[in-house]
Amino acid sequence: MAAPLRITQIWRYPVKGLGGQQLTSTDLGRDGIALDRVLGLTHDRVPLSPFGHWTTYDAFHALDARPDLGGFSARAIDSENGAKIEVRTPRGETAAVTLDSSGAIADDSALTPGTVSRWFGTSTTTARLVSSGSHLWDLADAPISIINEASVRAVGRAVGHDLDPRRFRANLYVDSDEPWSELHLLGRTITIGGVELEVLRPIERCQAISVDPTRGGRDINLPGALYAHFGHLFCGVYARVVRTGEIHDGDPIDSDRRPQPAVSLAGATVNEARSAPRPGSISRVEAPARDAASLLIEDSTGTLSQAAPGQHLRLHGTSGERPWWRNYTISGVDARGVRITVRRLEDGLASPIVHDLRASADVLVSGPYGEATADPQGPDHLVVLTAGIGITPALSIARALQDANSDRAVDFVHVDRSREAIPHWDEIERAATALPNVRHHLFLTRSDAHPGVHHEGRPTGEFLSSLITDASQTELHVCGPATFLQDVRHFAAERGIGDDAIHADPFYSPRHDVPEPREAPRAGPFRVEFARSGQVYEWDPSCGTLLDLADKRGQSLPASCRAGACGTCAVKVTGDVFYTLEPVTPAPAGQTLICCAVPTSDVVIS
Known part of the structure; x- marks a missing residue:
C-alpha cells in the first residue's frame, strides 16, 4: 500500500507552457483549478478547436521544443473588470491581458499581439496568445496533475543533482516517504478533505522537464535519466475531480483501501x-x-x-x-x-x-x-534455439502452439548444463507430444546426458543443418548469451538464411549512464529533404537536430520524449547522420531517432 501523502504545494499555470502561480488554497471544480491553462501560445501550424473546446497540445509552443520559454511565467490577478493574466519575461518586463466573462481576450489588453510576437515569436514561427474558452490541459479528461516530491528526490539522487520540483509543472505537489507510491494510486479514488479525485493514468515525460524553471534552457537530460535509471519515462499522475471543494497546503491525502482495482488506459495509444x-x-x-x-x-x-x-x-x-x-x-x-x-x-x-x-x-x-515474436500459424519451418534461461520465449511459443492447435513445423533446440537446471522443460515435451509437427532436442553440457534421450555437449552446425530442408523457408528464433547468438548467426549465414528470418532476443542489461550532448562534427550546410511534403531546407548547427529543423519549418513529424528514449521519432533517413545525444535505447533497424540526430551529409527524411 502506498505511503501516506500530504499536499506540499498548489500551482496553476494561466498560460500553457509558461511558469505558474503558487496558491495556498484553491477550489477544485469539475474543471480543476480556476484559470489554469486558459491561454496558450499558438504557432498557427495546427488548427485550433472552436472556442469553448479543448485543443490538442500540438497546437501550441511548448517547453519541449522551446526551452527558452522556461524563464517566462504567468499569474492571474483579481480585477473588478474581469480576470487579468499577467505575463512576466525573464528580464522582468510585465504586461497583462483581460478576459471577458466568456473567457475571451479583451481587445484593449495591454499585452498586445505585437508584444506577444516580439517576446515569443521566432524567425521561422509565429506566436499568438489565444484563449480557448476552456482549459488547455495535456489531455482533455485530466484537469489535475500530481507530482510526488519523493519521486523527484529519487530521480535527483540517481543523477546526482538536487532537482527543483517545479520542472514538472504539477498542479498538486505531494510528499511521502516512498518514491513512486503515486503509481500505486492508479485506478483509485483519493480524498483531500471533502474533495475526491480519481487517479487516471501516469504522466509520460518529455524534454520539458530538462528545462531550468527559473532561467530557461536545458541543463540536464532528465527523460534520458528517467529511462536509464528507472526503465520508463513517467513521473506523476493525472486525475479528474469527482467531488468538488476546497483544498489547502498541508492537507493529508487518503486513499481507498480496496485491493488494487483495474486500471483503464482508455484513450492511450498502444505505445x-x-x-x-x-x-x-x-x-x-x-x-x-x-x-x-x-x-x-x-x-x-x-x-x-x-x-x-x-x-x-x-x-x-x-x-x-x-x-x-x-x-x-x-x-x-x-x-x-x-x-x-x-x-x-x-x-x-x-x-x-x-x-x-x-x-x-x-x-x-x-x-x-519486443519484436522477436513467433506466429503459431506461420507458414515457414520454425527452429527455436535457446540456451540457459533463454528457454523462456520457447515456453511461451510452445504454449501458443498448443492453444492454436497448430500444425506448423517447429523444432525446439535447447542447451543447458543439466536437466535439473531447466525450468518447465515438461511444457516443451507436452507440446511435442500433443502436436504432430513439433519436435524437441535437448543438449546437456554436463555428464548427466542420457544417449537416446538427451544429446551431450552443444548443437553442432552439422546437427542444425540436419533439421533444415529449405533455408528459404526457415525462420529462426534465438535467445541466449551474446556468444550463442553470434554462433547461430554465423551458422545461418553459411546456410543462406537471411537476417530478416532471424528473430533474436539477446540477454540485456540496462545502461545507467546518461549521455551528455555533443557538438555536431560537421558544420555543413547540408540539404535536408522531407520526402512526404517535398520541401527542402538548409541545415547548419544553429538549426539543432533534424527534429528541431522540422519543427522550425512547420514539418509535422511524430515525436514525444525528444531525448532518444521513447522511439516515437524513428524514421528512415537516407544519408549520413550523427547523434549529438546518444540514444538511451537503440533505434529500430534501418531507422534514425531524429530528435538526437544531425546530418553530416545531404539527407532525405522519409
Missing part, C-alpha cells in the same frame, strides 16, 4: 499503454528448477495478457539502495496474468530481489515489449 508503469501483483510463485523462480503476475490494466509469444515485460524496482529495472521474457500467458521465469544470480542486483518476492507482493510493471 503509451504498454510503456506506462502500473501496479501489478504476484499471485503465485513456483520453483521450477534449481536456481530458478517463476512468478505469475497480474497486471492491473490487463495489457500484459495481450503479449505475443516471445515478448517481454519490465519490472521496475522502487526499493533498495538504488533503483533498478530489468526485462524478463514472458514464459507463459493466460487469463489470470503472465508468467516470468528468472534465474538467480548471486552477484546480480535484480534477480535476488525478484527471488525474494512472495505471493500477494505489489510490483510495478510495464510492457509487453
